[in-house]
Amino acid sequence: MEAEALKAVVGASRAIRPLAGAAIAATVALIGIFALQQTTSLDELPAEMAPPVANQGVPEIDAQLERQRQFFVNHAETSSQHGANGMNSRVVSLRFSEELVDATEPDEPVEPADLDASELDNEKSTTQP
């Protein structure tokens, strides 16, 4: 595991600890956010690093994680508009957006050509027939 992933996992454990009830799903999301392209699964983590597993509070931490993710995306977009640094901010923000794909459910089938920005909401999903 790379150093960044290690740092991210340690950070994830620490962040979750105060919350009495974080589920594995949320922790996976956290690793996804802070390590992005790291592929290490929870099963591969040393036991002492494994985040606590509980059965309450999932919506709350999910909301917090989602908020953090949006902050990173919004920051990347705004920075880009102002033309300053962050040389691969597009690639980074795209990786965040990928996380959103997993969070959405398919909707009614629509041809891609029919996609119209004016009628589309954030994260709305469609299926090409």
Next chain:
Amino acid sequence: MRATRQHAASGLLAVLSTLAGIAPVLAEVQPDDWLNRMAAAVQSTSYEGTVIRIRGGTAEALKVVHTVKDGVILERVVAQEGDGLEIIRNGNEVHCILPDRKSVLVEEWNDQSTLYSTLPSSDIRFGNEYDVAIVGKERVAGREAIALAIRPHDAYRYGHRIWLDTETSFPLQTQLIHNGTPIEQVKFAEITLNQQIHASALEPSYSTEHFTWHRQLSGHVGTKVKTSWTSDELPAGFRAVSTHEETMSGSDEVVTHILYSDGLANVSVFIAAKSGELISGPAQVGGSNSFSVERGDHEITAIGEVPAMTVEQIATTMQPL
């Protein structure tokens, strides 16, 4: 035979004259002129090659094809490992194909290049928080490159190194530097510049029939506002360049977003009403850091491509007037 020797000698003389002419020209170009040339090159150069992107000790190879036709950006970026991400861009419309998830994410981008969405420019206030210098010549991706260094004057910001193709000023390699060490890097392993790009090179390699299509709005909705929130302990050179109220995706929650900049590094501060248990403290994504803290009934999060100490100082010193 004599004629041949004379011809060779005159040819050699011509080459030497050309080289002698080029050298002073390169030497006379000032560092910030190189930055201006780079900005123009990123917008106008067609290129095709393999990029290695390194961050936090992890490397990712991307095949990149980019051209501009009739003012429209056409681009294809394909991850060579991992999830096989493929980005197809036609103008501002971008299709991000995720083959392993059988999904296509549709986005709208306004910047000039996926690879170099933002780059340092000569607008930076050099001499205050940073200085810029030409630090050498090297070969990158088989081409001669001139190396620029943008060096910060304190520990609150990162430095940059940029290798520009001497012929076209196109950036062949970029590094984000912290304490003398590269923490993020984009480097072409091989590249062809300004060659004709065939249409087939820009087509997706997957049939997206039966894929699930997701669409995101081009950006978060924001309204310019004035805010009473500020910090009187901002690191030197940082000043507010925009303040917006933004509605968070998927909810009615409105947050205040202040963007601070020192001319090169940007830090966003998000101020939200307190809602539940905050994941406080630091977080990191490559060279980007964030720090969250509670302040009364509000949650403050600072995020930026700056060292951890910078976002912590900004987040912990924000307060309403």
